[in-house]
Amino acid sequence: xxxxxxxxxxxxxxxxxxxxxxxxMFVLFRLIPGDPxxxxxxxxxxxxxxxxxxxAQWGLDQSMLEQFVAYCRNxxxxxxxxxxxxxxPVTEVIAPxxxxxxxxxxxxxxxxxxxGIAIGTWLGWRRGERVEELGAVLVLxxxxxxVFWTGIVFLSLFAYKLQWFxxxxxxxxxxxxxxxxxxxxxxxxxxxxxxxxxxxVLASMADPLMIMRTSLIEVRDEEFMVLARAxxxxxxxxxxxxxxxxxxxxxxxxxxxxxxxxxxQVLLEVVFTWPGMGRLMVNSVTQRDYPVAQAAFFLMxxxxxxxxxxxxxxxxxxxxxxxxx
Amino acid sequence: xxxxxxxxxxxxxxxxxxxxPELAASRRQxxxxxxxxxxxxxxxxxxxxxxxxxxxxxxxxxAGQPVxxxxxxxxxxxxxxxxxxxxxxxxxxxxxxxxxxxxxxDTFVSQIVAEQKLPHLGSMSWGGxxxxxxxxxxxxxxxxxxxxxxxxxxxxxxxxxxxxxxxxAQRQAMDPAERQKLVRQAQELMVxxxxxxxxxxxxxxxxxxxxxxxxxxxxxxxxxGFPYMPLAYMDIEALIPRKVLRLTSIYDIASLNxxxxxxxxxxxxxxxxxxxxxxxxxxxxxxxxxxHSWNVVDKTTVDIVLRPNTKFHDGKPATVEDVKFTFxxxxxxxxxxxGRITDAVESAEISGDNTVRLKLKQPSAPxxxxxxxxxxxxxxxxxxxxxxxxxxxxxxxxxxxxGSGPWKLVEWxxxxxxxxxxxxxxxMPPKLDGFIAAVVPQMESMVGMLERGDSDMLAWNLDMTLxxxxxxxxxxxxxxxxxHGQHEVRLNLTMPPCNNRAFxxxxxxxxxxxxxxxxxxxxxxxxxxxxxxxPALEAWTSPNIKGFEPSIDKAKAVLSSAGFTxxxxxxxxxxx
Numbered sequence: 001x002x003x004x005x006x007x008x009x010x011x012x013x014x015x016x017x018x019x020x021x022x023x024x025m026f027v028l029f030r031l032i033p034g035d036p037x038x039x040x041x042x043x044x045x046x047x048x049x050x051x052x053x054x055x056a057q058w059g060l061d062q063s064m065l066e067q068f069v070a071y072c073r074n075x076x077x078x079x080x081x082x083x084x085x086x087x088x089p090v091t092e093v094i095a096p097x098x099x100x101x102x103x104x105x106x107x108x109x110x111x112x113x114x115x116g117i118a119i120g121t122w123l124g125w126r127r128g129e130r131v132e133e134l135g136a137v138l139v140l141x142x143x144x145x146x147v148f149w150t151g152i153v154f155l156s157l158f159a160y161k162l163q164w165f166x167x168x169x170x171x172x173x174x175x176x177x178x179x180x181x182x183x184x185x186x187x188x189x190x191x192x193x194x195x196x197x198x199x200x201v202l203a204s205m206a207d208p209l210m211i212m213r214t215s216l217i218e219v220r221d222e223e224f225m226v227l228a229r230a231x232x233x234x235x236x237x238x239x240x241x242x243x244x245x246x247x248x249x250x251x252x253x254x255x256x257x258x259x260x261x262x263x264x265q266v267l268l269e270v271v272f273t274w275p276g277m278g279r280l281m282v283n284s285v286t287q288r289d290y291p292v293a294q295a296a297f298f299l300m301x302x303x304x305x306x307x308x309x310x311x312x313x314x315x316x317x318x319x320x321x322x323x324x325x
Numbered sequence: 326x327x328x329x330x331x332x333x334x335x336x337x338x339x340x341x342x343x344x345x346p347e348l349a350a351s352r353r354q355x356x357x358x359x360x361x362x363x364x365x366x367x368x369x370x371x372x373x374x375x376x377x378x379x380x381x382x383x384x385x386x387x388a389g390q391p392v393x394x395x396x397x398x399x400x401x402x403x404x405x406x407x408x409x410x411x412x413x414x415x416x417x418x419x420x421x422x423x424x425x426x427x428x429x430x431d432t433f434v435s436q437i438v439a440e441q442k443l444p445h446l447g448s449m450s451w452g453g454x455x456x457x458x459x460x461x462x463x464x465x466x467x468x469x470x471x472x473x474x475x476x477x478x479x480x481x482x483x484x485x486x487x488x489x490x491x492x493x494a495q496r497q498a499m500d501p502a503e504r505q506k507l508v509r510q511a512q513e514l515m516v517x518x519x520x521x522x523x524x525x526x527x528x529x530x531x532x533x534x535x536x537x538x539x540x541x542x543x544x545x546x547x548x549x550g551f552p553y554m555p556l557a558y559m560d561i562e563a564l565i566p567r568k569v570l571r572l573t574s575i576y577d578i579a580s581l582n583x584x585x586x587x588x589x590x591x592x593x594x595x596x597x598x599x600x601x602x603x604x605x606x607x608x609x610x611x612x613x614x615x616x617h618s619w620n621v622v623d624k625t626t627v628d629i630v631l632r633p634n635t636k637f638h639d640g641k642p643a644t645v646e647d648v649k650f651t652f653x654x655x656x657x658x659x660x661x662x663x664g665r666i667t668d669a670v671e672s673a674e675i676s677g678d679n680t681v682r683l684k685l686k687q688p689s690a691p692x693x694x695x696x697x698x699x700x701x702x703x704x705x706x707x708x709x710x711x712x713x714x715x716x717x718x719x720x721x722x723x724x725x726x727x728g729s730g731p732w733k734l735v736e737w738x739x740x741x742x743x744x745x746x747x748x749x750x751x752x753m754p755p756k757l758d759g760f761i762a763a764v765v766p767q768m769e770s771m772v773g774m775l776e777r778g779d780s781d782m783l784a785w786n787l788d789m790t791l792x793x794x795x796x797x798x799x800x801x802x803x804x805x806x807x808x809h810g811q812h813e814v815r816l817n818l819t820m821p822p823c824n825n826r827a828f829x830x831x832x833x834x835x836x837x838x839x840x841x842x843x844x845x846x847x848x849x850x851x852x853x854x855x856x857x858x859x860p861a862l863e864a865w866t867s868p869n870i871k872g873f874e875p876s877i878d879k880a881k882a883v884l885s886s887a888g889f890t891x892x893x894x895x896x897x898x899x900x901x
Contacts, residue, residue: 033436033440038431038439039434041476048474049668050587086739088722096739097740167770167773273767275741279740286429
């Protein structure tokens with residue numbers, strides 16, 4: 001019973017958050033000076049009269065409230081509206097970019113969290129040893145380097161000098177397999193993925209890693225660990241036990257990481273010419289493409305909020321110390 | 326200072342300086358709040374700075390007082406930033422201080438063009454779009470007082486009745502010799518008034534792989550790789566078995582519907598599929614394209630003759646019905662992107678076997694080049710059947726575009742590439758089998774792809790440093806092409822001291838264009854003599870415009886004779 005009312009309350013909070021987000025996104029982008037027709041006007045490609053017609057056609061001459069009502073009405077009928085820039089439904093604009101982004105970011109997040117947990121446990125367990133001090137510094141270095149810099153270094157080394165990997169893009173416009181291994185399924189996309197994934201993982205694994213390490217250090221000296229050690233468990237079993245309880249803060253952090261993954265990584269995408277959400281979001285803001293910007297940012301925020309809800313609900317099950325009363 | 330004339334003259338110099346204080350303050354607060362989240366910080370502080378600069382400046386610059394610090398707004402492109410570094414140094418001996426703000430292009434446009442908030446000075450560059458080859462653009466669009474309105478490109482608020490008359494006259498002069506005279510005269514007037522410091526026409530620098538392809542055709546304003554001029558790709562031939570050229574570009578298109586967007590890159594790319602009625606040849610002269618010929622019957626009547634045996638990409642013959650339909654369709658739907666056609670054309674009637682007679686709304690000298698060079702032949706059988714539930718046919722995705730142009734669309738992957746196949750039925754069939762334009766948002770990646778052989782042509786404007794690096798590769802060739810596009814420093818003519826003609830002339834003399842071009846662009850370009858149209862277009866260039874001799878002494882002499890003085894600190898003082 002306790003859990004159900006807790007879940008209900010959390011779900012209600014989440015719903016309110018999402019609605020506020022929706023309003024915030026709507027207002028936010030309209031506060032930036034200019035509208036979707038301004039850039040065309042300023043570069044002399046649209047006559048003033050034509051701009052007025054266009055603004056009327058796109059409903060931009062209405063007040064913000066009227067526009068918001070129209071937007072909500074569309075939302076209720078399940079439509080996100082038309083992109084001003086592409087003149088296509090927002091879903092059609094976002095879907096392919098989202099797929100591209102997930103192709104890149106899912107492996108990045110999985111590897112980053114996986115490596116973070118493994119290395120974090122390893123380091124945390126060796127608390128105070130030389131190797132731990134050194135390791136903590138080593139993993140923070142790529143975290144501190146700008147991702148575009150690491151990317152450019154990887155590119156100049158592995159793409160220019162050694163020519164092992166392509167310079168960018170998600171696939172070749174024309175790809176003719178020659179050697180046998182090039183006939184493997186997805187070979188072309190996979191070889192385009194290696195460098196951006198490596199760059200992304202290097203940059204993003206430090207956070208889960210350091211959280212894991214800290215959390216493990218705290219758990220290591222808890223009473224249940226002392227008991228387990230007294231029972232004579234092997235180091236491996238002890239580590240597994242510690243990892244299980246130390247993992248919870250990483251899980252919370254993962255929810256945020258996954259959410260941001262939906263927004264892509266714009267620097268990574270520019271350096272590796274990856275056609276994903278990050279570039280779409282930046283472009284949609286520059287072009288004042290409100291519907292696309294709203295939907296993309298909302299998607300990212302909503303995933304964070306929903307995953308947080310999920311993690312909160314899962315906590316009770318994962319961590320027996322937590323009770324819903 | 327300037328009187329209102331008619332409804333266009335909405336600029337009120339007195340009410341201009343101070344934006345409504347409550348509005349400005351509340352907007353600034355909101356933006357500052359958002360800035361705390363890193364969302365709009367640069368824009369917010371910039372707008373605040375522009376607002377503050379304008380109100381400060383209008384309060385100062387009284388007679389006999391030192392000239393205030395001049396506020397400058399510039400897009401944050403590296404060459405523009407360097408330009409202002411040079412100008413601050415070069416103008417300092419005149420006792421002038423600059424306060425330079427930089428920001429993104431969209432801030433520039435939304436504040437300075439759309440809101441008319443040019444501080445004392447602003448810098449801008451204008452690319453070599455095809456319609457700017459006609460002198461009307463750089464004369465009327467930029468300096469006619471009619472365009473000194475919010476959103477107009479005369480954002481320096483230059484207003485001169487004599488110039489306006491000359492600009493109007495050249496626009497209506499259908500006789501080429503007469504027009505030439507008027508265009509030259511308008512520019513002479515403009516240079517005399519100096520509402521803008523036109524600096525130079527920077528060359529377009531593209532590169533390609535000469536071991537793999539030959540027959541590139543540099544065209545004024547287009548280089549070898551931009552899609553503005555369809556003739557550029559026509560004679561490219563492969564020296565390798567792959568007869569498909571791969572080029573890289575920073576831009577991508579947004580739509581496959583040619584009625585939807587007026588954006589230059591998008592609209593010219595689609596016009597490779599949809600042949601325009603006329604186009605420009607290597608010498609930038611107008612030549613027929615979808616048309617066989619045209620005939621100017623009188624000042625407001627033009628007969629256009631369709632090229633016989635034209636076929637659309639779906640195999641259906643193109644007829645005079647399609648020509649008439651194209652104009653009727655545009656006039657009926659009043660597509661905003663087709664503004665220059667709806668503004669110019671009154672009606673289109675079939676008047677012969679292969680001929681359509683166009684009635685114009687007013688005499689227009691740029692009509693053939695700019696309207697027939699922008700309008701394209703659209704197949705009636707497709708566009709009369711667009712879904713009825715759309716607000717406008719401009720919203721139709723048109724995923725399988727059917728035109729009559731030299732290239733057929735194979736595939737467009739948004740954000741990745743657009744691929745074309747040659748239309749061998751076109752009257753001038755391309756020598757290639759096709760080409761792919763890949764979207765690469767980063768210059769370094771483009772250069773790397775060209776050097777590695779992943780691409781065959783770099784169709785984006787390089788700087789000379791990268792150009793020099795590329796030309797060391799024996800397979801690659803760097804091609805420099807002049808352009809009619811230009812870089813300028815615009816002055817706000819309602820803000821003292823920029824409203825003083827002698828002051829503007831002094832800045833003209835204090836600006837060493839050749840030196841700046843050498844420093845920023847390694848000299849790759851043509852120095853302007855002050856006129857907005859490049860000397861490369863000789864027909865439009867007046868021999869009477871000699872340019873301003875770059876000399877600080879001369880600049881000082883001009884200022885002195887206009888009553889400017891210098892105070893003990895060496896700062897320039899307004900005439901009393």
